[in-house]
Amino acid sequence: MDISPVGDQLYGSLSSTQQISEEDQVDLRKGPWTVEEDSMLFNYVSIHGEGRWNSLARHAGLKRTGKSCRLRWLNYLRPSVRRGNITLQEQLLILELHSRWGNRWSKIAQYLPGRTDNEIKNYWRTRVQKQAKQLKCDVNSKQFQDAMRYVWIPRLIERIQAGRSDSSPAAQPATGSSDLGGVGQWGSNLVVPNSRPDMSGTSSDTSEAQLSSVSDQTDYGNPNPSGGSPTENGSGTSYQYGYGADIQGYGQNDNWLSGGDSLENWWSEEDLRFLETALQ
DNA sequence: AAGATCGTCAACCGCTCCCCA
DNA sequence: GTGGGGAGCGGTTGACGATCT
Structure with missing residues (x-):
């Protein structure tokens, strides 16, 4: 898997600049996914299945929007995703x-x-x-x-x-x-x-x-x-x-x-x- | 060797649709 | 009937590696 840790470099300082507010969810991450995030999402979906992406993101402990999780799963993590050249x-x-x-x-x-x-x-x-x-x-x-x-x-x-x-x-x-x-x-x-x-x-x-x-x-x-x-x-x-x-x-x-x-x-x-x- | 340009692709954004209370 | 939330879709952006000058 070609997963770049660049997200940590780019967004690692986010938390220090943001107030902790569960209500506002202002510490949501954006940008490239890290290996840890991929692992968390993959494990959670493997166990609990897809759907309800917003709550899934919260329960999985991911500081991501449900949309972001859904996209990452569908376009990258899903086991059926086929990679390589278009035939x-x-x-x-x-x-x-x-x-x-x-x-x-x-x-x-x-x-x-x-x-x-x-x-x-x-x-x-x-x-x-x-x-x-x-x-x-x-x-x-x-x-x-x-x-x-x-x-x-x-x-x-x-x-x-x-x-x-x-x-x-x-x-x-x-x-x-x-x-x-x-x-x-x-x-x-x-x-x-x-x-x-x-x-x-x-x-x-x-x-x-x-x-x-x-x-x-x-x-x-x-x-x-x-x-x-x-x-x-x-x-x-x-x-x-x-x-x-x-x-x-x-x-x-x-x-x-x-x-x-x-x-x-x-x-x-x-x-x-x-x-x-x-x-x- | 270094800067510029190009190509690719992951990810985000905004909009629409659908479902449910 | 309607409003809100979740999901899905298509357009766009931006990062980054490859290639060119």
């Missing part, structure tokens, strides 16, 4: 779900087990918005939406499929929940890789249909669409989705997707030239 499948899901729901980060996060809304939000702002900036268009513009649909997403799909055929053991889909019969596979229901319609026209309708064909069949009220559910496969937990994509759970070897598979590497010079021309 290609996760990138694809984020792009697809964001195209449908916009900045509904918590809703999007429901479909990426172990990922927090904060993490997805940060990913979007630092990676996706950066690409929009490179292309000199707004991230919400039709131009950028088309760029994602016709270049970015197809390339992600290609790469995912290539990764599968490369077939390092870790890249193999989990077999635990193979009862997803009939649910589309990458590239078949989602989009046709390498299809690059005339982006100068109003082609978003057809692309929307392509992109939505699976999504519309999916019960988004269910955080695990098409019966996707955590499955134990011996070395970790895997989740499968209605798209036919599965995301290797924590504890898995994600190397086949991480390390050099940042979005920047997806955006080849060729793509950039193509897009810049198309966007003019």
Whole structure:
């Protein structure tokens, strides 16, 4: 765990400047969490469970707001939190779900087990918005939406499929929940890789249909669409989705997707030239 | 080597929603 | 019906390490 004790350095003098008042709770701490605080929160929640964060903070002996405790637990301490690089499948899901729901980060996060809304939000702002900036268009513009649909997403799909055929053991889909019969596979229901319609026209309708064909069949009220559910496969937990994509759970070897598979590497010079021309 | 700039991410803030008395 | 408290959400900030000049 990468927990910095910097909080003590930054806020260690707080108590000396504050009057002790249980009523006002003026000695509430802010800033980075210390190892001790993490330990206190983790132990308390492990024993008593989540909920009632304000009273939980008091009873756990934490000089933090309930909000702060909740955030720390959900984004960091919770055992199910998955750390590490966003995988290609996760990138694809984020792009697809964001195209449908916009900045509904918590809703999007429901479909990426172990990922927090904060993490997805940060990913979007630092990676996706950066690409929009490179292309000199707004991230919400039709131009950028088309760029994602016709270049970015197809390339992600290609790469995912290539990764599968490369077939390092870790890249193999989990077999635990193979009862997803009939649910589309990458590239078949989602989009046709390498299809690059005339982006100068109003082609978003057809692309929307392509992109939505699976999504519309999916019960988004269910955080695990098409019966996707955590499955134990011996070395970790895997989740499968209605798209036919599965995301290797924590504890898995994600190397086949991480390390050099940042979005920047997806955006080849060729793509950039193509897009810049198309966007003019 | 040192300062400037950039990228990432943890954490906070303010607002809204929901539940309950 | 309504007011208050708790929880959740999305936007924003700031610290810090990495990279660049």
